[in-house]
Amino acid sequence: KRLVVLVSGSGTNLQALLDAIATEGDEAYGAEIVAVGADREGIEGLARAERAGLPTFVCRVKDFATREEWDAALAAATEAYEPDLIVSAGFMKIVGKEFLARFGGRVVNTHPALLPSFPGAHGVRDALAYGARVTGCTVHFVDDGVDTGPIIAQGVVEIRDEDDESALHERIKEVERRLLVDVVGRLARNGYRIEGRKVVIQ
Ligand code: GRF
Numbered sequence: 001k002r003l004v005v006l007v008s009g010s011g012t013n014l015q016a017l018l019d020a021i022a023t024e025g026d027e028a029y030g031a032e033i034v035a036v037g038a039d040r041e042g043i044e045g046l047a048r049a050e051r052a053g054l055p056t057f058v059c060r061v062k063d064f065a066t067r068e069e070w071d072a073a074l075a076a077a078t079e080a081y082e083p084d085l086i087v088s089a090g091f092m093k094i095v096g097k098e099f100l101a102r103f104g105g106r107v108v109n110t111h112p113a114l115l116p117s118f119p120g121a122h123g124v125r126d127a128l129a130y131g132a133r134v135t136g137c138t139v140h141f142v143d144d145g146v147d148t149g150p151i152i153a154q155g156v157v158e159i160r161d162e163d164d165e166s167a168l169h170e171r172i173k174e175v176e177r178r179l180l181v182d183v184v185g186r187l188a189r190n191g192y193r194i195e196g197r198k199v200v201i202q
């Protein structure tokens with residue numbers, strides 16, 4: 001299966017996928033990353049892709065007159081690589097109607113909280129501020145909401161009294177990277193069905 005991975009930052013989830021595929025081989029893992037896309041230049045995620053010899057593309061919102069045009073450009077840039085599955089791994093923009101029209105049901109996102117708790121761009125900070133005792137990460141399909149699509153898998157992480165946002169986020173990411181590698185591989189190898197809010201991996 002052909003994966004396009006979308007990033008906005010350090011790209012450690014991307015790196016986890018790259019390392020798993022390099023270790024297992026794309027046949028055994030069931031997928032290869034064919035391109036990496038981003039919404040901004042100069043991020044470590046793009047450097048990781050370049051080091052792996054992968055094609056990259058950048059679609060910056062401010063380069064387009066409207067959000068819809070950005071969304072259509074992102075969809076076209078992604079489509080060019082003929083992906084089977086798109087993995088949003090720390091991609092910090094909400095994809096729109098055009099993107100979902102083309103790739104709906106094939107876009108997987110990872111979120112650093114236990115959805116439906118703490119959706120949005122500050123899930124780690126919000127769980128900490130709320131005084132939650134556990135949080136974690138969620139791998140889910142993207143629908144037309146924000147962090148609202150059908151959940152594929154979740155991992156639980158305890159919140160410690162001494163945690164600050166970055167310490168907690170780092171501990172979440174350790175679980176998240178393993179969860180994402182496992183889920184993407186199973187989706188790619190086994191195929192899946194989405195039945196309402198349920199995801200059935202064959
Ligand atoms: C991940 O925890 C992701 O869930 C969140 O931002 C982080 C991105 O990390 N949206 P990286 O860019 O994969 O290192």
